[in-house]
Amino acid sequence: MTESQGTSGSGPSWVPLSPRERRVLGVMVEKAKMTPEYYPMSLAAIVTACNQKTNRDPVTNYDQDDVEEALQSLRKKGAVILVEGGGRVARWKHTLYDWLKVSKVELAVLAELLLRGPQTEGDLRARASRMEPLADLPALQTILEGLAPRGLVQTLSPPGQRRGVYVAHGLYPPEELEKLRQAFAGRVASGDDEAPARLSAARTELAAAAAAPGWAAELAALRAEVDQLRGALEALTAEVRDLKAALGA
Numbered sequence: 001m002t003e004s005q006g007t008s009g010s011g012p013s014w015v016p017l018s019p020r021e022r023r024v025l026g027v028m029v030e031k032a033k034m035t036p037e038y039y040p041m042s043l044a045a046i047v048t049a050c051n052q053k054t055n056r057d058p059v060t061n062y063d064q065d066d067v068e069e070a071l072q073s074l075r076k077k078g079a080v081i082l083v084e085g086g087g088r089v090a091r092w093k094h095t096l097y098d099w100l101k102v103s104k105v106e107l108a109v110l111a112e113l114l115l116r117g118p119q120t121e122g123d124l125r126a127r128a129s130r131m132e133p134l135a136d137l138p139a140l141q142t143i144l145e146g147l148a149p150r151g152l153v154q155t156l157s158p159p160g161q162r163r164g165v166y167v168a169h170g171l172y173p174p175e176e177l178e179k180l181r182q183a184f185a186g187r188v189a190s191g192d193d194e195a196p197a198r199l200s201a202a203r204t205e206l207a208a209a210a211a212a213p214g215w216a217a218e219l220a221a222l223r224a225e226v227d228q229l230r231g232a233l234e235a236l237t238a239e240v241r242d243l244k245a246a247l248g249a
Contacts, residue, residue, distance in 0.1 A: 012151060014100050015077060016173040020070040023050050023060060025079060026114030028094040029107055030055070033131040040083050040091035043068055055127070057116045100152065108132035109143050110152060113169035118156055118180060121165050156184040 017025070027049035032039045041049070047067045053059050071092055074080040079099045083091050096107055108131035112124055119127070125140040134140050144167060147153040154177065156166040168180060 013098075014079070014152075014171065017077075017079075017171045018070070018073070018173075020062065020066060021074050021079075022114045022169075022171060023056075023062075024067060024070045024074065025094055025096065026111050028080070028092065029096060029111035030115065030131065032094065033108065033111075040093040042089045042091050043071070046071070046092065055115055101150075102147075102152070105132045105134065106143055106147055106152075109134075109140070109147070110169055110171075113153070113167070114171070118166050118168040118184075121167060124167060154181075156180060158184075 024046060027046060028039075028041060031041055031045070031049055038045065043064055047062060047064055050056075050062050050067060051060050071080060075082065077099075079096060080092050080094050083093050096102065096110075100107070100110065102110065105128075108128045109124065111131065112127045113119070116127070121137060121140055121144070125134050125137055128134055128140070134143070144153050147170075148155070151170045154168045154170050156168055157164070166184060168177070170177070172180065
């Protein structure tokens with residue numbers, strides 16, 4: 001399948017992704033389109049691209065272990081492959097044209113949503129246009145109308161809203177997508193100046209929760225148990241001290 005082709009199938013070939021996986025794929029698409037001379041990408045280059053402070057929301061601080069774990073997971077899912085580079089450094093390449101069955105413009109739109117999360121149609125058109133041409137808002141809306149039946153994009157704004165419509169990609173796990181939907185429930189397009197800030201905060205919270213390692217909760221529980229035991233020990237020590245004083249020891 002070529003980059004300019006899209007295909008149709010009886011069911012999705014993709015699965016929901018974690019925040020790290022989504023960021024990794026987003027930057028790989030971005031760099032493949034914007035700086036093809038540096039693509040496929042090394043692990044170090046992907047880490048740097050994930051953590052850059054422009055065109056990203058939220059800003060992250062992933063290390064090589066974080067990104068390598070995401071790459072290995074994506075490799076098992078069929079979304080990336082490891083390729084031989086010109087030197088000794090291993091390089092990575094995405095397979096999203098086949099994995100998502102999308103065209104070049106469709107992938108540019110999805111990449112911007114992967115990099116920045118939910119955004120208005122107007123912002124999305126302007127940002128995706130840096131990768132692939134999108135003449136105007138109707139052109140973007142045509143792309144979105146083609147992606148929506150496949151579950152690759154979701155509209156978060158209330159039905160019937162015309163201006164300031166927010167859209168998101170459909171690669172969120174169900175629980176994350178539901179939280180995003182709840183955040184937008186009942187929101188009106190006009191007069192809501194705090195919406196972008198609330199949205200960014202919600203995305204950051206979701207990403208942090210989803211990216212937290214599994215041992216974090218266990219560690220917190222162990223710390224709580226240690227604190228409880230320490231308190232019990234201190235109380236027992238005080239009782240022994242009082243008992244000794246009473247016996248004149």
